[in-house]
Amino acid sequence: MSTERRRERIDRPIKAVTDDIFCLSSMREIAYLVIPRILPIVGLLLLGFLVPTYWRKVIVITFIMGMMALSWDFMASCGLTSLGQALFFAIGAYSSAAVNHYLGLPIYLSIPLGTLIGAIISTACIYPALGLRGIYFSMVTLIIPLMLMRVVETTGILGGTEGITGLTHFPGMFITTTISMAALWATFFGLRRLIDSDYGHIFVALKDNDRAVEASGLSIRWFKVQAIFIGSAICCFCGAFMTHYYMSVGMSAFAVDLSIFPIAASVVGGMGTLAGPLLGAIILGPLSEALRTFGSFRVVIYAALLGTFIVTLPEGLFPYLARKYQQIERWVEAPGGISED
Amino acid sequence: MEYLKIENLRKTFGGVVAVDNVSFDVEQGTLLGIIGPNGSGKTTTVNLITGFLKPDSGKVLFKGRDIAGLRASKITNLGIGRTFQMVKPFYRLPAFKNLVVPLFSPRVKRMGGHYGEKDTLALDILEDIGFERDSAVPYKPASILPHGYLKRLEMARVIALQSELIVFDELYSGLTLAEVASISPMIEKLIETGKTIIMVEHRLKELFKIAHKIVVLDQGKKIAEGSPREIMKQPSVKKAYLGVEL
Structure with missing residues (x-):
């Protein structure tokens, strides 16, 4: 016994x-x-x-990546699983660069304008695909940035392979950090407030059952447009910010890494929680930087860590920690335990 | 002028003719039942009327206006509400918040239903339909509600929308006799308040008690139409259901 x-x-x-x-x-x-x-x-x-100056730069990039992850998680909560956040990032980056370089507008105008113009162009790019669901929608979002990247390369518009350089820089590191952190918190609390509001429930409903939303007299296409606009505006801000941070923009803005990182951060942190992707980004951002000493082997370590993490904690770090914090766990004797005979 | 008139409605999926030149009409303030064996085109007909599918040909005249092929949300806003055979609520929202979504529709705004707190309005509707207000049920996530409540939640949506023509797609399926007995009076009450109802149903006994007219479909075609009493006597209906002539 x-x-x-x-x-x-x-x-x-x-x-x-x-x-x-x-x-x-x-x-x-x-x-x-x-x-x-x-x-x-x-x-x-x-x-x-x-933190010291070098790590400050890493932290700023981490904040921006955190916003990308929040944007991805919001869109995924609306049933729009995107594999191409890089598209929005690049459109925002090129918009603000163009406004700054060709029109000569100062930085405090080019970033907001880049965000707004970028979000409008992004939404227009995705609009034809809004009738698609699930993996079909994801595929289109994956294809468009790769296509646009080649368009820039072959036609040579917007600086072509060289990119646009010599853009206005931020006045100082303190302001850069402040703006990026403020933007991160604004995004986080803004999205959380939106999701919790009655209006935001429509976005949640879009994922749960879009036919019932349509049967509720609401056009799903119109609400998907709104979700894409909000999600892409966040990424466009990231793009616009990073453009001025690096003082240049190039084809690397379309890089697949930018699409993958938000997904990785959301999976590690816990999808659909907003706090989770933020946590994931804050872990993965500096981790990727810390592994730089390993040279090209860093990708292997990074991938192995990521894989292990996902397999052992599929629910994500944030839901796991929240549960541990809110609940007491203890081993008890099961009354009338299963007898072995 | 008929209230709702279906004219030669036809829909094919590839080579299959799902709905084949079906015509019927519904008078205002009555209950029409649509019955037929599995695969006879009942749900397709509902989807064609409510805009979830576009017909290949034919007309759906609602108060004289052809609404065939309009967007589903548009048709909903014209006053035709529907429920789904497969109940799929908004799982991540509490039950009463499921009703907040339709309360945002243009129709509810136009009808003046948006005055007052949306939550209170949603709870009022749920209370009328059998969610005990003082219990925890309306506040529970929809994902953990039992099937009977989910069916009621579907009904609650069309009530929140103040739809004048309501299409129930297999509302009674999966419900116990007691649950059916509690829902049937609600449907009769809806008719008394002037609503028009179309019910697609497999539970014939319960349907025949409350229906004014029955349309029988078989393999996409209308094979009979008439009062429940007449339909019960039709040999063709028995043949469609049982496959043999009795």
Whole structure:
């Protein structure tokens, strides 16, 4: 006879009464709720402003990649699984570069204009594919950036293979860090607020059952256009920002890496949670940089780590941590355990 | 002028004629039942009327206007609501938030239903349809609701949309007798309030109790039409269902 044991999960005895009102009775309970909300904000502030200059650059890029991941996760939550965030990034990058280089507009105009113009062009590019679902939609988003990249290469427009160089730089590293961090938080809280609002529920519904949305008297095409516009505007900002950060734009803006990273970050962090992709990006960004010392072998290590991670924790890091934090787990003896005879 | 008139509706999928020159009409304030064996084109007919499929030829005249081939959302906004045979709610939303989505439709705005808090409105509708307001049921995620509640949630959507013509596609399938017994009075109440209803149904006994007229389809063709009493006597209907002449 062996005693059967099973793992029991119990919710921690602090419950939010509604979304807005908490019943708290001690400092400990307040800390329990506040710390996980304050920690990431303080952590990123320290990360952004206290690390040495070289790593600061990495952090800025990480913030931008975090926004790309948030954008991907938002679009995926709307049932628009994109394999081509690079398209939006590149369109934003070229738009702001063109505005800055050919029209001579200053940086504080070229980035917003690049974002807006880029989002409009991106939405127009994807519009014909909006009738498609699932893998068919994904394939189109994968194809378009590869195609546009060759268009730039062969026709030589927008600088061709050389790209556009000599663009206006940000005034200083402090401002660069501040803008990128502010944009990251604005994206995160903005998207979260949108998803939680009644209007945002329509986007959630799009993925769950688009036919029922149509039967609710709402045009799914119109709401998909809105979702693409929001998602691509975020990526276009990233593109516009990075263009001015590097002071140049080239065909590398269409690189497949830019499409893959947001997906990897979302999978590692936990899809559909917004906080997850952010966490994933903050882990993967610096990790990729830290592995640089291994030369070309870094890709192998990176891929192996990524693979291991996905296999061992398919739900993603954030849902896993959230569960560990909110629930007590313990082994208990199963009453009347299965007897072996 | 007929309220809803279907004229020579035809739809093919490849070589299969799913709906073959079907014509019938529905009077305002009545309940029309569409029956037929599996694969007889009932759901295709519903999809053609509600805009989820475009007919190859034929007309769907709703209050004199041909609506065949319009977008589904457009038809919904004209006042034709439908439910689906396969219940697929918005899984990630709580039950009552499932109704907030139709409350954003242009039709609800036009009908003035958007005044007041959307959540309260959604909870009111759910309460009428059998979700106990003070219980946890309306607040639970739709993904964990039992089948009976999901069917009611489908019904709740067309009520939220204030549709005047409602098409129920196999509403009773998968429900227990007790659940059917509780839903049937709701349908009769909808007719009393002036709604027109088309029901596609396999549960003939329950349907015949409340239907005013029945249309029988078999292999895409209309083989009989008449009151439930007349239909029950038709030998062709029995043949279509059982495959033998009785």
